[in-house]
Amino acid sequence: MSTAGAIAETPAVATPLPKRRPVIALVLFVLLALIPVATALGLPSHWLSLVTRAMIFAIAALSLDLILGVGGLVSFGHAAFIGIGAYVTGIMITEGRPEALLALPLILVACAVFAAVTGAVSLRTRGVAFIMITLAFGQMGFFLAQALSAYGGDDGLTLAERSTVLGFDVFANRTRFFYIVLAALAGCYALVSIIVASRFGRVLRASRENATRVTVTGYDVGRVRLIAYVISGMIAGLSGFFLANQTEFVSPAFMSWQRSGELIFMVVLGGTGSLHGAVIGALAYLFTEEILSGLGEYWRGIFGTYLLFGFDLRIAAEHWKAIFGPLIVLFVLFTRGGIVGIISKLGRRHD
C-alpha cells in the first residue's frame, strides 16, 4: 500500500506476464523423436523399446503430476489406473476384439468411474490418511486382477496380438509404435498444460496452497479436486493401454503398490508441478534402472572384466534396487525441485 487511494501510473488494462515458453519440453520431445534415428545409426536397438517404455510411464507420471504436483494430493494408488487400462486392453484382445477405437473409450470410461468412486471417498481425507486410502484402493485393484482366473489370475495374461486401429496392425512396427507413443505423450503434455493454465487449473493450484481461502472465495474445493482426480486417472489409463501393447502381457503386478511408489518417485525425481519434470523424471528413472541393473555387463563391455577394485559388479546389478533407493532419497534430500529445479538454477546462473 505505497500509494493508498491514489491512482498509480499503472496501465488500467492488464499487462499479462510474459508466459515462459516450456523450451525444455520442446527440446525434450525433439530429442525423443531422434531416438529411432540414433538406433538406425548404431545405438543398441533395445534402446528403442526402453525409451518407448519410458515414454509410456511418462504419460502416467504426467497424469500423477496433475494431482500430486499441481493439486498437492499424494495418491499412492495411481498404478491402479495403469492396470485398468492394461486389463481392458488385454481382455478385449483375448476376447477377439483388438480394436483400439473400441478399447480406448472403454478404458477412459472405466478409469473415470473408478476415479470418481474412489476419489469421492479418499478426497474426504487429507495428508497421510489420503495416502493410505488411495493405497488401499490400489491394492483392491491388485487383488481383483489376481482373482481374474479367466484372464490369467496371478500369472498374468499373455496377449496373442497387439491392438489394431480400424483393423490395421499399426502397433506391430516398433518404430511406428514408438512415434505413436511419442505423439500420445506430447498430446497429453499439451492437454495437461492447457488445463493447468486454465481457470480450473488456477483454482486447483490455489487449493493446494490455501484451501480455506479458496473455499471462502466461493469454490467447492472437494469438487475441483475430484475433477482433477478423474482427469488424471483417465490419462493414466491411456498409459496402461500402451503398456499392454508394448509388453504383449498384462499382470496384476502392473497395479502393485510398488509400481504406484515408482510413479511418485518419477514425479519427485523430475520435479513436482512443472509437468515436463514428470516426463524427465520418468525417463531418468528408467534409464538409471537400466544402467544399474546392467552395471556388470556395461563394465565388462568397456573394461573386459566384471570386477571393480576386486568387487564383482554383477552382484551390485542383482541388487540394484538396494542402490537405487538410497540414491533417490539422497537426491531428493539434497536437490529441492528435482531435476527441473537443478536445470532452472543453472539457467538462472547463466542470466
Next chain:
Amino acid sequence: MTEPVLVLDGVQKSFGALKVTDGVSLAVAPGELHALIGPNGAGKTTLVHQISGMLRPDTGTVRFRGHDITTLSPEKRARAGLARTFQITSTIASLSVLENVALSVQARAAHPLALFRNAARDERLNGPAWAAIEAVGLAERAHVPAGRLSHGEKRALEIAMALTLEPAAILLDEPLAGVGREEGERLISLLKSLKGRYAMLLVEHDMEAVFALADKVSVLVYGRVIASGDPAVVRADPAVREAYLGEEG
C-alpha cells in the same frame, strides 16, 4: 426501517465445556458498519467463523438476505454474497496480487471452472481485478507474489479479494491487527471509503478506529453480547467500562 442483511439469532457454540458463543443475537443493516469489540478470547473470531460457515453453531440461526444459511457450506455463502477476511491473513502466497484478486473475480464469472480457458490472459478477469487493486492502493504491487507483501498490504489484498466477490456483506476479523501505524491509517481510510456501500461486521481491538468508523457497536465478553447500540452510548455504558474499556486504562 430496512430489512437487515445479516441477522444472528440466539447463536450458541461450545468447545467441550467452554461456551465460546453464548446466545448471540445481532443484526447488520444494509450499508451499516457494525463493530464487534471485546477482549482477547471473548469469542469474536469463533463468531465470524460461524457466520462465514467455517464452524456450525450448536443452536441458533444465521440469516443472510432473508434466507436461513445456518447449515450452508462456506463456499455457498461466499457465492451468495458473504465475503470475509481473516485475523491471520489468508492469501495464495505464490500467486501475484493480480492473480489472487482475479481468482476472486473468477468465482463470480460465468464459467468459474472452465477447463480449457486460459486464466492469466483473460481480460474479463484481469479488468475487474485491476479496478479492485487500484481501489485498495496496491496497483504498484500488482505483480508481486502475495507472500512477499507487507502485513498491511496483505490486509489490503484480502479486502480487494472480498470486494471483487460483489458482496452484500463483508466480515472483517481484526483488519488492523499487527499493522504498523502508517499502514493502519491507510487501512482505516480505505474502510471509510467503503462505508455505506457494503454491510460490514468489523471485529476490532483498536478503540480509536472503532469509534471513528462504526455506526453501531456491540460488545462481546465471554461469548455474550453485553451491550449494543450507538457508539457514544456503548462507550458510556458502565458494564462496558468495567468489563472492557476499564481494562484499557
